[in-house]
Amino acid sequence: MIEVETMFSGASAGHLGELYQRHLLNALRLAYLVTGDRALAEDLVQEAFLRVFGRFGDLRDAGAFEAYLKRTVVNLARKQFRRARVERTYLAREARSRHPEFAEPDVVTRASLREALLRLPDRQRMAIVLRYYADLSERQTAEMLRCRLGTVKSLVSRGMEALRHTTVVEEELT
Amino acid sequence: MNRLESKIRHTLQDLADAVEPPAFGLEMPTPLLRQVRRRRGRTSAVALMVATAIAAAAIAGVRFLPRAEPRPADRPIKWFPGAVEFRLLYAHRMFLYRVNGDGSSVLLGSGGENEPDLNGDPLSWSPDLSKVIVVRPSPCGGGPWTQDNQDGPLRHQYLILNADGSGEVRIAGLSTLPCTPPGPQRLRPAFEGRPDLEVVGFVWAPDGSKIAIADRSVVHIVSSSGEERLRLPGSAVLGWSKDGTRLMVYDGQRIILTNEDGTDARTITTGVVPEGAQPTWSSDDQQVAIAVMRGRPAEGDGKPIRTSILVADVGTSNVSKLVDVDGSVQAQAWAPDGSTLAFATFVSDPSQSIGGVFLGRWQVWSIRSDGTRLTRLAASEVPGGEGNAVLGLHWAPSGSALGFIARDPNGRQGLYAVHPDGTGLTRLALLPGPGIIGFYGLGPFAWMDNPTP
Numbered sequence: 320m321i322e323v324e325t326m327f328s329g330a331s332a333g334h335l336g337e338l339y340q341r342h343l344l345n346a347l348r349l350a351y352l353v354t355g356d357r358a359l360a361e362d363l364v365q366e367a368f369l370r371v372f373g374r375f376g377d378l379r380d381a382g383a384f385e386a387y388l389k390r391t392v393v394n395l396a397r398k399q400f401r402r403a404r405v406e407r408t409y410l411a412r413e414a415r416s417r418h419p420e421f422a423e424p425d426v427v428t429r430a431s432l433r434e435a436l437l438r439l440p441d442r443q444r445m446a447i448v449l450r451y452y453a454d455l456s457e458r459q460t461a462e463m464l465r466c467r468l469g470t471v472k473s474l475v476s477r478g479m480e481a482l483r484h485t486t487v488v489e490e491e492l493t
Numbered sequence: 494m495n496r497l498e499s500k501i502r503h504t505l506q507d508l509a510d511a512v513e514p515p516a517f518g519l520e521m522p523t524p525l526l527r528q529v530r531r532r533r534g535r536t537s538a539v540a541l542m543v544a545t546a547i548a549a550a551a552i553a554g555v556r557f558l559p560r561a562e563p564r565p566a567d568r569p570i571k572w573f574p575g576a577v578e579f580r581l582l583y584a585h586r587m588f589l590y591r592v593n594g595d596g597s598s599v600l601l602g603s604g605g606e607n608e609p610d611l612n613g614d615p616l617s618w619s620p621d622l623s624k625v626i627v628v629r630p631s632p633c634g635g636g637p638w639t640q641d642n643q644d645g646p647l648r649h650q651y652l653i654l655n656a657d658g659s660g661e662v663r664i665a666g667l668s669t670l671p672c673t674p675p676g677p678q679r680l681r682p683a684f685e686g687r688p689d690l691e692v693v694g695f696v697w698a699p700d701g702s703k704i705a706i707a708d709r710s711v712v713h714i715v716s717s718s719g720e721e722r723l724r725l726p727g728s729a730v731l732g733w734s735k736d737g738t739r740l741m742v743y744d745g746q747r748i749i750l751t752n753e754d755g756t757d758a759r760t761i762t763t764g765v766v767p768e769g770a771q772p773t774w775s776s777d778d779q780q781v782a783i784a785v786m787r788g789r790p791a792e793g794d795g796k797p798i799r800t801s802i803l804v805a806d807v808g809t810s811n812v813s814k815l816v817d818v819d820g821s822v823q824a825q826a827w828a829p830d831g832s833t834l835a836f837a838t839f840v841s842d843p844s845q846s847i848g849g850v851f852l853g854r855w856q857v858w859s860i861r862s863d864g865t866r867l868t869r870l871a872a873s874e875v876p877g878g879e880g881n882a883v884l885g886l887h888w889a890p891s892g893s894a895l896g897f898i899a900r901d902p903n904g905r906q907g908l909y910a911v912h913p914d915g916t917g918l919t920r921l922a923l924l925p926g927p928g929i930i931g932f933y934g935l936g937p938f939a940w941m942d943n944p945t946p
Contacts, residue, residue, distance in 0.1 A: 348509035357512070357876065357904075432504050451498060452505040483497050 352448040355437035367391040443478035617695035618939040666721030698737040705730040725755040732774040777831035784822035824886040837883035
């Protein structure tokens with residue numbers, strides 16, 4: 320906490336730069352896992368830094384910089400998903416939803432677990448990443464995703480089910 | 494921890510470890526500092542610090558504004574006669590460009606001390622480009638930004654602004670959700686996961702006097718001064734007739750032509766038009782293009798999807814197939830005279846991936862309304878999914894050019910223009926690089942009615 324407060328009151332670009340360097344990679348990795356898109360992840364992380372730096376003086380707990388940053392990355396990803404839905408992915412999503420015969424188990428049978436993770440629906444992937452990469456509890460994940468605890472359980476359960484199917488197929492193949 | 498959880502943890506860690514520092518390195522980009530200054534205000538300590546950094550950058554010759562890149566050398570340039578002007582909203586700010594005959598561009602407006610800060614996501618230009626609609630979210634609770642309210646319940650305001658950012662008017666009548674305090678959600682189940690308002694489709698009447706706005710199942714008719722005048726059912730607005738007296742709406746199943754007060758309504762298509770078909774009304778009022786996806790999504794099983802583009806005759810309600818194309822259709826736009834349809838497709842390629850991110854290919858096409866002269870105008874491989882691969886396909890008022898926003902192989906968004914015959918492909922503007930200020934991206938843009946000669 321002292322470190323961050325000192326940095327800000329010191330008011331030097333170098334200090335912000337240090338903070339940026341220290342947290343960039345972890346933030347980028349989290350953004351990549353929740354979006355599955357490297358370029359988008361870089362954009363989200365830049366925007367997240369921009370927001371957190373921009374609001375620095377208003378933070379209740381300046382020592383929680385990393386938590387603020389992480390939360391902002393997830394929030395921006397959620398907004399991006401909503402934006403994308405509204406804009407240009409609407410067509411494909413609607414089409415998929417109207418073809419239940421092409422549901423996830425069929426889609427992922429030939430995919431590796433890694434690919435299957437990246438192909439999970441946005442919210443399922445976010446829930447899984449927050450639970451098993453960021454090591455958040457179900458309640459913390461629910462707070463991060465701004466949804467109910469039951470919704471997180473459902474998202475994780477459905478995501479796990481899709482991934483379980485992948486591993487079963489992989490094991491059968493190997 | 495069971496075996497699957499363990500596998501997932503290891504796989505996630507492997508994926509994360511594969512993410513290396515970005516191409517622009519670990520150094521904080523100077524434009525980021527500049528953005529911090531804008532958001533903090535000039536009086537804060539941060540602003541003073543950043544202003545110093547910006548001054549140093551300016552002295553060093555660092556440029557922040559998007560500039561047109563050199564035109565592609567492998568395409569012959571038969572550019573538009575004279576100059577072309579367009580307006581572009583970029584990263585929350587308005588820029589007015591003139592594009593010269595050689596494809597280079599000149600920034601005419603914005604920048605410097607007078608740069609308007611529209612402070613909101615841009616949505617739509619008025620026909621004369623004098624006004625712009627933006628959406629501005631704010632925490633319901635107001636007060637300082639904190640972890641609790643920075644992305645808690647939001648109140649979205651839809652505003653009409655003058656193009657210089659002045660004259661702010663709130664659009665009345667749009668639905669809104671009640672603000673809820675942080676903590677357990679009290680939203681209706683239908684809105685779970687998307688607690689904010691998602692109003693889409695702002696369509697200005699040709700004379701700019703009114704706007705049709707789709708707000709879930711209601712179409713609001715709003716005056717240009719933001720006052721609500723009428724409501725009618727519909728989930729999307731396809732456009733106004735040329736004389737501004739009739740409105741075409743989509744209700745989730747049918748395309749309906751109606752007066753703005755809901756009278757004299759007539760269904761254009763007898764069959765069900767699926768959601769996501771992007772019905773597009775021609776500017777001569779005669780035809781509606783409908784993109785219907787066939788087959789299964791390309792993800793996973795390698796079987797590509799295809800899309801049929803159908804055309805419905807407004808007068809007779811006859812529907813005929815115009816063309817079948819590979820992939821999904823991202824955007825459609827009729828030429829001003831209704832003779833040609835331009836459309837953008839996206840094909841994902843599950844066999845090609847970089848670091849787990851699939852590659853895809855967007856293509857922009859034109860085809861005559863009689864189904865002849867299918868011509869590919871532009872194409873590019875792009876990383877990632879189809880989201881935002883191609884946005885905003887717009888014809889110049891003269892019909893001599895098409896403009897669109899698309900991503901390049903490096904994932905950067907650019908504004909492109911091309912002749913309808915595929916010649917003269919030129920990049921007019923480009924985001925300065927991935928991750929700099931690219932989150933909001935380019936757009937929307939609009940062609941000027943009367944290009945400067």
